[in-house]
Amino acid sequence: YCEPRPDPVPPVMVGSPGAKVIRVAARFADGWSWDAPLSVYGPPYDELLRACAEIARDPASVWLTAGVDINFPDDSSDFVAET
Numbered sequence: 518y519c520e521p522r523p524d525p526v527p528p529v530m531v532g533s534p535g536a537k538v539i540r541v542a543a544r545f546a547d548g549w550s551w552d553a554p555l556s557v558y559g560p561p562y563d564e565l566l567r568a569c570a571e572i573a574r575d576p577a578s579v580w581l582t583a584g585v586d587i588n589f590p591d592d593s594s595d596f597v598a599e600t
Contacts, residue, residue: 544572
């Protein structure tokens with residue numbers, strides 16, 4: 518138990534691509550975080566939109582964040598850009 522209780526209450530961030538967790542995020546969280554490749558972002562994001570629609574929540578009220586790993590080669594000539 519937290520006493521005294523924080524005022525204001527800190528925001529809640531939920532992170533997972535799983536459907537159940539996305540529904541929890543839509544219902545209770547202030548934000549949803551993504552840390553998988555963006556190439557597979559679409560279906561979980563669509564699930565978030567559906568979950569928000571089911572409870573009449575504006576999806577724009579859910580913060581979206583993404584974690585990205587970036588690796589730079591020691592030698593810039595080894596850099597290969599993805600297209």
